[in-house]
Amino acid sequence: MEYPKFTQEHKSLMAKYLTKDVFDSLKDKKTVNGFTISDVVNSGVQNPDSGIGAYAGDEESYTTFAPFFDPIIEEYHGFTKNDKHQSDLNPDNLDAKNPDPDNKFIVSTRIRVGRNVDNMPLGPAITKEQRDEIEKVVSTTLSSLEGSLKGKYFPLDGMSKEDQDALIKDHFLFKEGDRFLETAGLNRNWPLGRGIYHNTEKTFLVWVNEEDQLRIISMQQGGDIKEVFTRLTTAIGELEKKMKFSFNEHLGYITSCPTNLGTAMRASVHIAVPKLAADMEKFKAICDKHHLQIRGIHGEHSESEGGVYDISNKRRLGVTEVQCVQDMYDGVVELIKVEKSLA
Ligand code: ADP
Ligand code: ARG
Numbered sequence: 001m002e003y004p005k006f007t008q009e010h011k012s013l014m015a016k017y018l019t020k021d022v023f024d025s026l027k028d029k030k031t032v033n034g035f036t037i038s039d040v041v042n043s044g045v046q047n048p049d050s051g052i053g054a055y056a057g058d059e060e061s062y063t064t065f066a067p068f069f070d071p072i073i074e075e076y077h078g079f080t081k082n083d084k085h086q087s088d089l090n091p092d093n094l095d096a097k098n099p100d101p102d103n104k105f106i107v108s109t110r111i112r113v114g115r116n117v118d119n120m121p122l123g124p125a126i127t128k129e130q131r132d133e134i135e136k137v138v139s140t141t142l143s144s145l146e147g148s149l150k151g152k153y154f155p156l157d158g159m160s161k162e163d164q165d166a167l168i169k170d171h172f173l174f175k176e177g178d179r180f181l182e183t184a185g186l187n188r189n190w191p192l193g194r195g196i197y198h199n200t201e202k203t204f205l206v207w208v209n210e211e212d213q214l215r216i217i218s219m220q221q222g223g224d225i226k227e228v229f230t231r232l233t234t235a236i237g238e239l240e241k242k243m244k245f246s247f248n249e250h251l252g253y254i255t256s257c258p259t260n261l262g263t264a265m266r267a268s269v270h271i272a273v274p275k276l277a278a279d280m281e282k283f284k285a286i287c288d289k290h291h292l293q294i295r296g297i298h299g300e301h302s303e304s305e306g307g308v309y310d311i312s313n314k315r316r317l318g319v320t321e322v323q324c325v326q327d328m329y330d331g332v333v334e335l336i337k338v339e340k341s342l343a
Pocket of ligand 2: 054260
């Protein structure tokens with residue numbers, strides 16, 4: 001196993017923390033699922049423009065390769081190896097009155113969490129049989145949901161190109177052929193074992209076997225953030241009655257990408273702030289202050305359209321779910337205030 005050849009283009013945290021010494025100390029190690037440090041860093045090596053550039057093959061990757069992962073986790077989340085993660089999924093603790101009741105700025109709100117099945121490898125190291133088994137268990141579990149969460153599972157295999165494209169365009173379904181996931185080993189056997197569950201209104205959705213085994217999603221038009229959070233936490237509670245997810249006291253919910261550890265939660269709004277966005281520096285400064293990330297409206301690595309941006313919490317580990325949403329909420333309140341002042 002050779003130390004990767006990094007160029008000036010490699011700016012990821014992976015390239016920063018995979019020094020030759022760290023690599024040499026880890027190159028002969030393997031997790032129970034046969035995952036190596038080369039597997040962990042392949043996506044970032046092949047995609048020099050990665051921001052993070054590393055994926056775990058299993059929960060054990062985070063301990064076996066701790067000298068590599070710990071500093072990345074610390075820099076991204078501000079969470080040290082001695083810290084303990086805390087969870088709070090109680091919507092009563094969230095102070096989030098709709099910041100845009102007239103629907104002038106917030107187009108839609110979406111909150112998702114990643115989950116992986118306990119005692120299974122994560123996507124990058126999973127076998128086809130294990131992935132198919134997860135699809136079976138998860139889709140069966142979902143089909144037992146009742147009331148407003150009741151819906152249907154649609155496997156990707158057999159879905160028409162038109163249906164797939166329409167679901168992607170309308171922000172419901174994951175994209176195909178992501179090069180970061182591809183080189184992480186997450187697209188093996190595509191489209192088999194993948195799919196999407198949703199209720200009739202498409203306000204509750206579950207992605208199966210994309211970057212994580214489950215992405216549990218609550219979304220709707222407008223800015224009623226608390227309603228979206230409440231639906232999500234109810235759904236998580238229902239699923240947890242029937243399935244056990246990979247979780248540990250230190251890292252919280254275990255995910256394949258270290259950015260998602262902890263709460264595995266990304267709470268976002270699509271928000272129109274064209275005037276503020278004309279001053280990118282100011283826009284970014286407000287987002288940084290509230291620990292927010294700016295994305296385009298077709299998801300990660302996409303562009304804004306018509307001054308509408310995807311604004312979401314950046315921190316996910318060492319903060320509770322309520323705090324993740326509160327970060328987003330507080331930032332959105334300020335963004336709206338500033339946008340109004342520029343009118
Ligand atoms: P993830 O949130 O799952 O990490 P992405 O950034 O790729 O991944 O987003 C997934 C999809 O969700 C994309 O189609 C994106 O446009 C959509 N999305 C994200 N936030 C919102 C939102 N607030 N309203 C509507 N769609 C959203
Ligand atoms: N691996 C990609 C990068 O390093 C994405 C990282 C965060 N996003 C994610 N979907 N896990 O830029």
